[in-house]
Amino acid sequence: MAAETETAPPGFAEIRDLKLTLFALRDELERARRDTAEAVRQALSGANAEIVQLKATISALRDELQAWPIRRDEAARLAQSANLDEIKQLKAGVAALRDTLEAARLSEETAVRQAIVAAQDEIAQLRATAASLREALEQANFSKQGEIAAARAQEYAQLTQLQATVRALREQLQAAPGKKPK
Secondary structure (H helix, E strand, O other), rough: OHHHHOOOOOOOHHHHHHHHHHHHHHHHHHHHHHHHHHHHHHHHHHHHHHHHHHHHHHHHHHHHHHHHHHHHHHHHHHHHHHHHHHHHOHHHHHHHHHHHHHHHHHHHHHHHHHHHHHHHHHHHHHHHHHHHHHHHHHHHHHHHHHHHHHHHHHHHHHHHHHHHHHHHHHHHHHHHHHHOOO
């Protein structure tokens, strides 16, 4: 190596150093690119997992909401059937039970109205929750896209700077053979 340096042209050591620097900078740039890609992949993976979870929650809530009217109707049918059976068995006390039956029907209607109002409130809350979750998801996606764009801009700036450095080094190298060392 020492013999190479003694017999090599004077600018050879500088060229070798510049090449080594260039290789080191390339390695560093590749490492930065890999790190950025991994960070983006992890962020996307987290967001996708959250999306899947939210979709499953919404689907479960939708299924429950769709099953609710069937259960309500079945409960109303069962109650009505029980009332009819009771009416058939107690024909002798129809006059006395008519007032009781009327009160029960009013109570049932009130309960059904209350159940409908409660269901409508729950539907409104679920819609509001879904909207807020959708908005949070969109904000998360927007934030992730901003981070990705910032990372790309930073990589582009670094690449531009490295290219400018390489150009400057080339110009120095091209100008160097014309000069003779003192």
